[in-house]
Amino acid sequence: MYPTIGKLFDQSVKKYPKKEALVDVSQGKRWSYEEWNQYVNRVAQAFLSSGVGKGDIVSVFMHNTSEFATVYFACAKIGAVLNPINFRLKSGEVSYILNDSKPALFIYEKALEDQVKLLFDEFPLVSFWSTDENVPEQAISFHERVLSAEAAEPAVELDENDVYAIMYTSGTTGHPKGVLHRHRDMIEQSLTCMHALQLRPADRGLTAAPMFHCAELHCAFLPRVHNGCTTVILHHFDAKQVLETIQHEKITVMFGAPTMWNMMLQEDLDAYNLSSMRFGLYGGASMAPVLVRALGEKMGIRLVQAYGMTEMGPAISFLFEDEQESKAGSAGKACFNHEIRVVKPGSPGPSNPDEILPPGEQGEIIVRGPSVMKGYYKRNEATERALYNGWYHSGDIGYMDEEGYLFVSDRIDDMIVSGGENIYPREVEDVLYEHEGVLDVAVLGEPDEKWGERVTAIVVKKDENLTELELDEFCRNSSKLADYKRPRRFVFVPEMPRNASGKIQKYLLRNTYTELSAQ
Numbered sequence: 001m002y003p004t005i006g007k008l009f010d011q012s013v014k015k016y017p018k019k020e021a022l023v024d025v026s027q028g029k030r031w032s033y034e035e036w037n038q039y040v041n042r043v044a045q046a047f048l049s050s051g052v053g054k055g056d057i058v059s060v061f062m063h064n065t066s067e068f069a070t071v072y073f074a075c076a077k078i079g080a081v082l083n084p085i086n087f088r089l090k091s092g093e094v095s096y097i098l099n100d101s102k103p104a105l106f107i108y109e110k111a112l113e114d115q116v117k118l119l120f121d122e123f124p125l126v127s128f129w130s131t132d133e134n135v136p137e138q139a140i141s142f143h144e145r146v147l148s149a150e151a152a153e154p155a156v157e158l159d160e161n162d163v164y165a166i167m168y169t170s171g172t173t174g175h176p177k178g179v180l181h182r183h184r185d186m187i188e189q190s191l192t193c194m195h196a197l198q199l200r201p202a203d204r205g206l207t208a209a210p211m212f213h214c215a216e217l218h219c220a221f222l223p224r225v226h227n228g229c230t231t232v233i234l235h236h237f238d239a240k241q242v243l244e245t246i247q248h249e250k251i252t253v254m255f256g257a258p259t260m261w262n263m264m265l266q267e268d269l270d271a272y273n274l275s276s277m278r279f280g281l282y283g284g285a286s287m288a289p290v291l292v293r294a295l296g297e298k299m300g301i302r303l304v305q306a307y308g309m310t311e312m313g314p315a316i317s318f319l320f321e322d323e324q325e326s327k328a329g330s331a332g333k334a335c336f337n338h339e340i341r342v343v344k345p346g347s348p349g350p351s352n353p354d355e356i357l358p359p360g361e362q363g364e365i366i367v368r369g370p371s372v373m374k375g376y377y378k379r380n381e382a383t384e385r386a387l388y389n390g391w392y393h394s395g396d397i398g399y400m401d402e403e404g405y406l407f408v409s410d411r412i413d414d415m416i417v418s419g420g421e422n423i424y425p426r427e428v429e430d431v432l433y434e435h436e437g438v439l440d441v442a443v444l445g446e447p448d449e450k451w452g453e454r455v456t457a458i459v460v461k462k463d464e465n466l467t468e469l470e471l472d473e474f475c476r477n478s479s480k481l482a483d484y485k486r487p488r489r490f491v492f493v494p495e496m497p498r499n500a501s502g503k504i505q506k507y508l509l510r511n512t513y514t515e516l517s518a519q
Contacts, residue, residue, distance in 0.1 A: 002160040004183040006077035008190075008226055010153075013037040016201065016228040024066035025245060026235040033228070036070070038151040043074035046149040047105070050127065054079030054156055057103040057166060061085045061094065061112055064211045064233045067131045067142065069221070071107060072211075075164075076183070078156045080105075082165040083178075084212035086499075087111075091118040097168055098123055101178060101377065105129060107142060160184040166377050167214055169310050178377030179310050186218055188370040189313040192335040193223040196304055196318045197253055197279050201228040204276075206254040208234045208242050214314045215283055219306055220255040229253075239263040243272045250276040258287040259440070259498060261295055266439075269298050277301045283308065283315070288433035289328035296324065307331035307408060311392055313371035316340060317406055329430065330405040331398070338369030341391070342400050350388035359402045362409060362424070366391040397424065414506055416445035418453045423485050425506075428455060431481045435474050437463035440496050442504045443487065446513065457487040458509050460495060 003011065012021075017034040024030075031039065052058060058080045062068045068084075075082045083101055085094060094115060098106070103126055108116045110132035120128065120138040128139040135141045164183045168176040193199075205224040209216040211233075224231050232249045234241060237260055245251060254277075256264075261282055280295065283306035295303060302321035308314030317340060319332030334340045342363040344355040357363040368391045375383035386393055397415060398408040409424040416423040425443035432441045440460035445453035459471070468490040475486045491513055497505040 002184045002187055004076060004158045004160060004162070005164055005186060005222070006073060006158065008187060009037070009040065009073045009076065012225055012228045019201075019228065020230045021225070022066055022069060023230065023232040023249065025232060025241075025249075027066060029066060031066075039070050039146075040073045040077065041151045041153055042146045042149045043070050044077045044154045045152065046145040047074060047080060048078055048154060048156075049149060050105070050145065052078075052080055052104050052127075054158070054162075055081065056105070057081045057083050057101050059083040059085055059098065059101065059103040059106045060212070061087060061106065061108040061116065062131070062212075063087050063109065063111060063235050064207055065109060065131070065235065066233060067107070067109070068211050069231070069233065072217075072221075073225075078154050079158045079162055081163050084165070084167060084217065086168075086212055087210070089115075091115040095119060095122060096175060097178075098126065101166055107131065110134075158183070160187075163374060167310055177379055177382060180374040180377055181313060182374055185313055185371045185373070186222065187226075188337065189218045189315060190223045190226045192318075192337075192371075193219045193306070193315060194227055195336065196306070196315075196320070197223070197281060199223055199227045199229060199253070203227070203229040203252045203278070204232060204250055205229055206232050206234065206242065206245060206249070206251040208237045208245075209255050209257060209260065214310050215257070215306070215308075216255055218313055219281060219283065219315055220253075224253075237263075239267050243267060243269070243274070246277060247273045252276055252278045253281070255281040255283070258282055258291060259496075261287070262291055262439070265291070265294055265298060274299055274301070279304060279321070281306060288430050290434050292324050292328060305332060307406070309392075309394055309396075311373045311386065311394075312338075312367060312369070313373075315371075316367045316369065319405075323405075327405050329407060330401070331408050332406065333404060334367070334369070334406075338367060338371070340365065340367045340406055342366075342398055342406075345397075346393075350385055350393050353389050353391045357399070359400050362397055362399050365394045365396045365398045365406070365408065367394065368392065414444065416443075416453050416455055418445070418448070418451045418455060418484060423455060428457065428475075428481065428485055428487065431475060431478050432457060432459070432471065432487075434478075435466075435471065437461060437466035437470070442496060442506055442509055444506050444510050444513075446489070446510075448488075454488045455485060456489045456491065456513065458491050458493055458496070458513065461492055466492075 013033045021033040021036045022031045107129045129142040130139045131142045165181050166178045280301045305319040306315040308316045317332045342357050343351045345364045351364045428443040439462035442458045446456045448454040497508045
């Protein structure tokens with residue numbers, strides 16, 4: 001029988017009671033595992049005394065804070081279902097999630113109060129708790145409730161198969177769906193991530209990526225606590241502050257989306273002592289090979305890539321440090337106890353798991369393993385389609401090479417068909433990233449009367465003097481890009497719209513630039 005996440009936390013407390021467990025940089029606070037456990041228990045008891053118990057949903061709307069980290073384990077100890085919400089969402093988007101999930105409790109911080117105030121009247125049955133010192137009359141003081149609670153261990157019986165969290169997908173193509181994960185699912189995920197990063201109790205991990213997202217929460221934060229490491233929390237990502245914190249706190253491991261690592265590369269790295277860093281984990285979006293090489297050369301750290309999706313917890317494969325050069329561009333191989341296949345895409349229904357494609361042939365990536373979701377919250381039809389025949393159907397397009405390494409090309413929905421030819425934006429983006437004047441890029445298809453679709457590149461400049469003509473010439477001269485794949489239009493933008501995992505929201509770009517091109 002597996003322990004629950006709450007019991008996992010208790011085990012680390014018993015093994016390392018006096019060891020530094022949690023550091024909140026913005027608040028200047030530090031806790032040992034023993035001290036943090038008392039804080040966790042007080043929060044858990046505050047929930048119970050307020051009528052929140054097993055099976056009730058607790059929404060958390062915060063940046064990275066010690067309160068978030070503490071609520072995480074308090075919910076796990078009493079069987080409340082954690083619902084982390086993207087702090088970038090506007091009030092209308094949060095409203096959609098609250099209407100769907102019906103939480104008993106909603107905890108938020110001062111920085112997000114403007115969005116939350118618009119929700120008070122709409123959700124009179126939800127108890128709003130604020131972590132700020134000055135609390136609106138419609139809300140309750142989180143800290144006052146916690147200070148008045150006892151620190152006794154909550155006596156709640158839980159099972160490994162109980163639902164631990166409901167995490168909403170990014171909503172890159174429509175309304176987000178609530179993904180249900182059980183305690184055992186995420187302990188399996190934690191174990192495989194502990195192995196991938198070779199975690200040891202002496203490690204000091206930095207949380208700079210958003211904690212509401214499963215990549216940071218399940219691939220970095222939870223495995224560190226599971227292994228008795230120290231976690232240092234930054235309220236939000238800032239490249240200079242991250243580098244300063246690595247130096248000051250002697251950070252050894254951290255997770256970052258590719259855009260975060262890229263932003264760090266733009267800083268004067270020689271000004272910081274980064275020698276404590278052992279491993280950098282990246283994921284949430286693909287990283288161009290040129291960026292992988294730059295990180296190794298300029299930061300001197302070993303890199304591990306995770307590929308996955310919310311429905312799987314998220315990691316389903318890893319590309320290890322000794323494979324970053326030889327298999328650049330690959331997502332690696334399946335993690336422990338997981339199986340990945342590339343199959344012929346279904347049309348119009350789900351793909352058949354038995355129609356496995358040979359190496360090198362593009363198809364839909366499907367996966368099965370112990371970290372798969374229980375299902376989508378209140379969406380039986382979507383669950384049946386996603387978990388058809390026991391496999392999770394990712395909607396990602398990719399292929400396996402002769403050695404069994406997975407390469408992710410794109411989303412099925414993002415594939416461009418021009419003149420009858422299939423074009424995968426990823427391969428065009430990788431070529432453009434090799435130009436020293438390109439900071440960020442997204443390739444998409446636009447309607448074209450003659451060819452059906454034309455290839456368009458949306459570019460964020462690193463060099464302000466960069467021109468369309470220069471990029472077009474660069475693509476023409478590339479030995480890696482057939483002429484029919486060459487962008488016919490370049491659009492320069494100040495920044496890319498991204499979701500919480502760092503993925504570019506191409507549907508926003510497509511809506512904007514398709515409309516512009518049609519005018």
